Amino acid sequence: MIIISIALSVWLIIRRDIIQDLAGYGYIGMFAISFLGSSISIVPVPMLAVQFTLGGVLPPPVGEPILGPLFAGIVASLAEALGGFSIYMTGYSGKSSLAGSDSGSKLNRLYCKMIRLMERRGSLMVFILSAIINPFFYPMTLAAGAVNFGIRKFMLISLAGKFIKCTAICYAGYFGLTRLFGF
Template sequence: MQIAPVSSLPVISPALTRTITILAFAVLFLATGLALMGVDFGGQPASPAVGYTALFLAGLLASVTLFLPVPMIGMVFISASFLNPFAVGLAAAAGISAGLWPTYFAGTAGVSTVEGIERSRNAMVRGVTTRVLGWFRTQPIWASFLLAAIPNPVFDLAGLMAGAAGVPFRNFLLGSFAGKTVQMTVIAMSGYFVAGHISLPV
């Protein structure tokens, strides 16, 4: 199998990057407002479905845009104070998982790039990359689950690693969704219990 060289991969133009960034922040602010402020429409409170949809969209943006600062932990923590914490965890995890495909398929196309990182002169980078790739090659679902469940900076690049390691996308998606569901539900339950024991002065 021939690996496409990095130079042949599609390049996102600066204009498109700016457009995506602007849209991402616009939807994020809208999602945050709807989820956290409970906007009324015609005197009727917004449906809880609006909050869950907002969390899904925010999670999707957090994954697709990768390095944009989407405050998912804060949104999940606060949203659980007025929404079902289990549904909050599922909605956020579903959105994050749905946005993993760009980095995964970038990893399948740029195997040589990831392998180049694995041979990096930086010992720490080389060690982490080699270890994570090894996990994906031997225990793909467990590696996906643990990287998603435990907060860590490596998960942002987990899709690249999984794609380069040849992990079937369904296995990566299954493990990541399960892990993110655990992580987001724990955060949501924390917000739920904190809201039940702390009352802020009006």
Template sequence: MIDWLLRIASGVGGYLGVFVISVLGNLIPFIPIPYLVAVYLYAALIPGCNPILLGLVSGVGAGFGKLLIYFTSRGVSHIVLSEDTRKRYSRLSSMLGMWGAIAVFLFAATPSPDDVIIVLLGLMGYNPLKFFIGVTAGKVVISILTAYTGMAVAEITGGEFWIELTASIVLFIVVMVVISLIDWEGVLVTLGERGVKGLVDEVKSKGLAAVFFSRKTNKKTRS
């Protein structure tokens, strides 16, 4: 899969190639296509690469890919949802406001399974512009971070491919472990009910670990 993406990027060429693979890597829901690996390798191996421009190009491409999933979900809502469910989802969509965009941003900016919330927002008929801004901003953030990581690892390892690969795998595992420990559901619920100020106040009163890792903390307490 990675070889296929890299061949497409090489065939199209330059940043446009990265844009194309970012669109393709985000077209199919619930099937992870590792387009960020291509972004990482491009940043690590291409001299003179601009990581910010690379991240912007990749993020916008990924946003367009996810937009197709959103519109597909929105289009089939009349088939898979009952009339009552559609009305309820429509009311929820109106209530969400910018929180829907913030939620999709948080999922898109991390290696979290963002297709779940994208499909849900599509079924709800959430505002497409707010959705696109949120998902694209998230994809830009994670793409820029990936590009800078590729450049940094390449510089630290002196361009030794196998050392780069090993360091990247270790770094990826560490990041994934940290992300998996965060209680994303609890954080989003707090944001939806009390806003950013409420989340900050809760962190001040309970501590960062109790808020962001509350699910794990509760399990330990119960045991």
């Protein structure tokens, strides 16, 4: 996946006209891709690459161009938080079956460890794992649902963390693509 991501990034830099075409989908496209990438899906969605790219090219609805990545970050973070809701509900509805399945497997041990962490430090776990790029947000979200971590609390804390992550990615795209295209 890392090699594919790097190859896709290089290809997009070479074919920068495609990046301008992506901007045609605007904030609705940003929302849809971020939602799909953060919800349970069979096909992996390159949402980080899209957020990076669209953060660099989308014009803001109002104000200075430097505000474009801020608006893109808001849209992406809302979409990712809503996408995480489906994972939370999966954990909430399947808590007994997830904990009881094949207790010796590595996946089940990881899940049980996440359950214990959510019971002890739930708010901190949700915030940190939603604010950084990592593969542990999804198991943590399942665990949050399984331990009945409050849905409003989960959504607010997750949204705050996602806002930090998505806005940083969008601004990195804005400053990175501006310099790259200037070069």
